[in-house]
Amino acid sequence: MMGINKVIRNRGMNDMPKNLTVEQKNILSSMKVGAAFAADVAHACITMYVWDDNPKFLYIYHQELPRTQFFGELPDKTGRELRGNEEPLVQRALQRGVPLSGKRELSLGLFVDLRVYPIQDSKGKCFAVVAFDTNEPEELFIMTAVEFLKNTGRQILSSNYYGRLLPGDGLMIVDKDKVIIAANRTARHLFKVQGLSNLVGRRTNSLQINWPLVGMVLKTGVAEGKEIDMQGLLLAMRVIPVTNRPDTAAAIVILQDITELKKKDTELLIKSVVIREIHHRVKNNLQTIASLLRLQARRAHTDETKLVLRDCINRVTSIAVVHEFLSQQDSGKIDVAVAAQGIYEAIIASMADPNLKLQTSFKADNVLLPSDKATSIALVLNELLQNSLDHAFAGRSSGRLDVEFYKIPGSYCLKICDDGNGLPPGFVLDEQTSLGLKIIKTMVEADLRGTFTIEALKQGTCAVVTIPSELEGSE
Structure with missing residues (x-):
């Protein structure tokens, strides 16, 4: 018997035969939903045939290969038209409305068993057949697959239990x-x-x-x-x-x-718990260091020493915030918006002059980044906030400080703007020797592969850090 490789032309799924009734189309559509699962159960290639508008031709409504049996690289014949005499068994089953069986050369040198079963509408008319090609015919599996196709329907789309089988x-x-x-x-x-x-x-x-x-x-x-x-x-x-x-x-x-799969899941769970515990201990150790630095700051005799220690405390605290979030989740990524807000609130609370009437705002888009990148952003934010609070409002009784972290096409932006005293005359970013500015430039350019600029406003200053969004998927 000749195989279905004798295809005349491809009509396409949008050019179905017009002789099918609405009921018949609905039956075929419902069977198509369960065809993949049925093919796995039957260990067979399933092909659904209907009469074409020209009664000398057959139309292949759908074809599905099983995952439970090897058929090689067979092309999908769905939507194609072929002469009826090239599929005599299929043609006879359609004409008589009875199941038939035989042999077929599915591809060159590959002979398989062929079982063909009629599909009827509510009036008992045979309008389609479903063919099973298999190397190892198991009658009960095939008959079960036929009944499944005829009776199950679209409700399987809402259930996870109808997934494909594995070999x-x-x-x-x-x-x-x-x-x-x-x-x-x-x-x-x-x-x-x-x-x-x-x-x-x-x-x-x-x-x-x-x-x-x-x-x-x-x-x-x-x-x-x-x-x-x-x-x-x-x-x-x-x-x-x-x-x-x-x-x-x-x-x-x-x-x-799933024995081995569950063992691996358990191992991953244990590893995740251990990693979270490590982050928790790192956070605690960083907080201990910050506490020791505060004690040292209280004993310092010069304002310069106190300022240096204060800056160190804020840097250590910013890193601790990142480890705090890592200790509470399974992923190695951090929501920058949440971490940034924690750092922002901590810096404002610890550094803002109580006599300064400071208006603040914080807006951030939720972005997940690897922990090392989130740490760099935390340190950059810490330095920028410290810089603003140290210099922008000196000698002033009020001011405004706005922080934003947001997405733009291809990048993320961290922007910190104030309405303070502005940049000193002749300010050139690349010529500055400030440790804080050097930390920012190193973190942004080396770790984040971004850019850092400071702009003078009509009143105040705006610092902008731009980071490529490709960091979101980096490790």
Whole structure:
């Protein structure tokens, strides 16, 4: 028999045959939703055929390859048209409305079993067929897949239990009496390892198996799942009703070995807890250092020493804020907006002159950055705030300080503006020897690969740091 490689032309999915009724289109559309899962259950390539507008031609409505059987690199024939005499078995099944079986050369040198089943509308008219091509025909798996396609429908879109199968998954069919009537090699092997042979014919509610979930799904017609421990093996079990109605005729049971996966998840969880604890201890140590520096500042005899120690305290505190956030989450990334606000509030509270009537505002977009980049931004913000509070409002009784962190195309911007005394005459950023400004330039240019500018306003100063947004995905 010639295969479906004899394609005449591709009509496309938007050019379906016009002879189909609305009901027939809805049936096909519903079957298409479950075709991938059904192909995995049947271990077969599923192809849906309908008559073309020209009765000498067939139209391929949909095709789905299984993940549970290897078919090589076969092109998708969905939406194509071919002569009926090139698919005689499909053509006869459409004409007679009865199931047929035979052989097919699916591709050069690859012969497979072909099973064709009619699809009927509510009036009993056969308007389509679904064909199963398989290397290892398992009658019960194929028949179950046919019933699933005919009866399940679109509700599977809202359930996670209908996901694709993996080649190593255990697969069983259970009838309405909770008896296992079919099992693939993986399922039989899983139970043989546990000392339970002759799996087919056993009841799922027997003492050896004891799966009450299967009985519940058969009764309700609603898919369910759970994790089960089978003598040291941890298995993810899915139970799928063949029809989505109460007292369904059969259920599909899928077992996936997740023992190693769970071990890795546990290891990652332990690692995450340890990392968070390390960040918590680093934060505590930094706060201890800050406390020691405060004690030293109280004993300092000169204002210059006190200012140096105060700046050191604020820098240590800014880094501690970042580690505080890292100790409270699993990710290695920091929400810059949240960290920046914490630093902003701490600096304002510790440095603002109580006699200064200072109006402040803080606005920030939520941006997640790796912890090392967030630390650099925290230090830059700390230095800019200290610089403004040290110099902008000297000799003034009131002022305004605005902080913004926001996204622009391709970049992030950190902007700190004040209405203070402004820049000194002849100010050139690159010629400044201030430690704070040197820290800012180093952090921005070397660590953040950004730019730093200070602009003189009509009244006051505005410092702008621009950072490339590619940092968001960097490590």
